[in-house]
Amino acid sequence: MNVNILLNSTHFYNGRHFEYYDVEVDGTICGMITATNPRIDYDKYDRSRIVYTVAFYTDVTICNGECKTDNKCLYKEFKTLAEAKYAFIEEYKANPTRITKKETFSDIKGLPQDSSAEFFPTPKNLAGLMISGIKNFRDIDTVLEPSAGKGDLAEAFIIANKKAYDKRYGYSSTHRARVDCIEQDTNLQYILEGKHYNVIFDDFLHFNTVKSYDLILMNPPFSNGCKHLLKAIEIQRYGGQICCLLNAETLRNPFSNERKMLISLLSKYNASVKYVNNAFASAERKARVDVAIVWIEIPRATRSSSILEGLKKAEQEEQAKTPDITDVVSNNPIEALVARYNTECKLCREFLSEYQAIKPYIMSSAKECQYDKPIIELKINGKEDNTSINTCINALRIKYWRYFFQQEELTSKFTSELQNKYSSLVNEMVDFDFNTYNLNKILTKMNSELISGVEEEIYKTFDKLSSDYSWYPESTKTNIHYFNGWKTNKAHKVGMKAIIPANGVFSSYSWDKGTFNSNAAYNILSDIEKVLNYLDGGATQEVSLSNVLNYRTSTKNIECKYFTVTFYKKGTVHINFKPQTERLIDALNIFVCRGRNWLPPHYGTKSYNCMTEEEKAVIDDFEGAEKYNEVCKHPEIYLYEIPKETTALLLA
Secondary structure (H helix, E strand, C coil): CCEEEEEEEEEEECCEEEEEEEEEECCEEEEEEEEECCCCCHHHCCHHHCEEEEEEHHHEEEECCEEEECCCCEEEEECCHHHHHHHHHHHHHHCHHHCCCCCCCCCCEECCCCCCCCCCCCCHHHHHHHHHCCCCHHHCCEEEECCCCCCHHHHHHHHHHHHHHHHHHCCCCCCCCEEEEECCCHHHHHHHHHCCCEEEECCHHHCCCCCCCCEEEECCCHHHHHHHHHHHHHHHHHCEEEEEEEECHHHHCCCCHHHHHHHHHHHHCCCEEEEECCCECCCCCCECCCEEEEEEEECCCCCCCHHHHHHHCCCCCCCCCCCCHHHCCCCCHHHHHHHHHHHHHHHHHHHHHHHHHHHHHCECCCCCCCCCCECCCCEECCEECCCCHHHHHHHHHHHHHHHHHCCHHHHCCCCHHHHHHHHCCHHHHHHCCCCHHHHHHHHHHHHHHHHHHHHHHHHHHHHHHCCCCCCCHHHCCCCEEECCCCCCCCCEEECCEEEEECCCCECCCHHHCCCECHHHHHHHHHHHHHHHHHHHCCCCCCCCHHHHHHCCCCCCCEECCCEEEEEECCCEEEEEECHHHHHHHHHHHHHHHHHCCCCCCCCCCCCHHHCCHHHHHHHHHHCCHHHHHHHHHCHHHHCCCCCCCCCCCCCC
């Protein structure tokens, strides 16, 4: 019997974290294991009280996306996922007839179950031992956990750090250390994100950052622990702590040059090592292995001022010139932007290091004073003497994420709703490094959301140009064009001319009454143009709508990409679609009318001559036989299909 545990979904609700696992027996989904924590406030969680319960899908009802179970469930609490799994197996063997397949309520994501997979969550007692050796524990604020798995080490650290913080200040606080996680397995990433950790990268060995971490806390793969620890030492070369769990053989048997180098660095930094025999004997995933816990404290780098050194050498050496940012060249625009960001980060690090080096020599008082300040004070984002490299990096991140989200190549494809969403997301991106991994991840998410919203936006634009303003006096005869639809007499379509309200385009304030507001005009027309862009597929040469409106010579007959517009001070805009745009208006009408079942079911796939008299009557009233035959001949022009995958809409 082959039993696999598969992650179904995770979510956070009412102060509680939930994980749902499906139980697969010989390829059939038969039951569910629920992992939850009974605590009320996430920040005050005691993760040691995770409870696992088992249910069979014969006892489960899905209602509004939630699982409802009856009293047949095994409500006994289990301490580990493995214990819950064994309880399920025993119940299965005892009563296999109650085990039947049920549909899951979200996509199934598998956790590593293979015995060869190097996924060994850190036991709580071992995590506690690791944390006990960390120095200046209460002052640690930024933590990195590479190869994070489910975040067991991060959780143990957060709990202990908060307890120490509360004990230090004598009250219960909302303090929580900032933890970044790195994990390759996509399914484990879902768990980490469900626990509100920042998943900032996938492969630790290829990870690079200028962010400074107080602590790197890690349980790397046992087979490759040496490379991972060497990578951590490289990242912490400017100072910081490392706590690492290794296979004991890595240190006991230094047969390779890599291991010899590691031993040399551990000696250089006076690392502490503690060996623990058979450390995973009672773990969630058991293993017969001896481990070594390594604690390293790399002192913060101190450097002398190049200015002072230059004075001492009587200007014998010329200061190295800072490379020009504009020298960074790349054929890939994303890589070029990331390279520019990295260059600025390096410049900031060097500048702040220089300032910290000369700061003791430029104090306002010649003798030590409690309230002494430097004569020259730096400001980062308006805050005086806030010279932390992380503060500077956060400011640069916001700068570049804002620049990225404002790129016309992106915004020109976004609807107003999506534009507002990603504009408000800028400040949240401060926790994510500006690198190709995160940029591509965001682009993929953007593209997915864009695709899901295309259909809705097409329908909204159709109604905007037809029925929404059909009551408007000037629009009554212009906007809406009725035809005898399929099984309905309420069908209509968009014509080559439309009149819609244009409120706010001309100022009503006394000091600038009648002044044309190009931003208001852009907001009225941009979504219409975006929909036509979707239908066009890039066939028409690009014309910047914002430039056209900003640099117009009049408010009449403004030439845009697909239409000419005239704005009237009485509060309307007349939209006349260009003759070459007729095919797009036809495609718009066909898409919406097919979607609303106003056209015969086999429209575009059934020849006119093969249609029934009833079908022909609808076609005749909608567009005529000649035009319909043209549609059948060129479906790629007239029959628009929304992409099912994240393809060319955005990423191209």
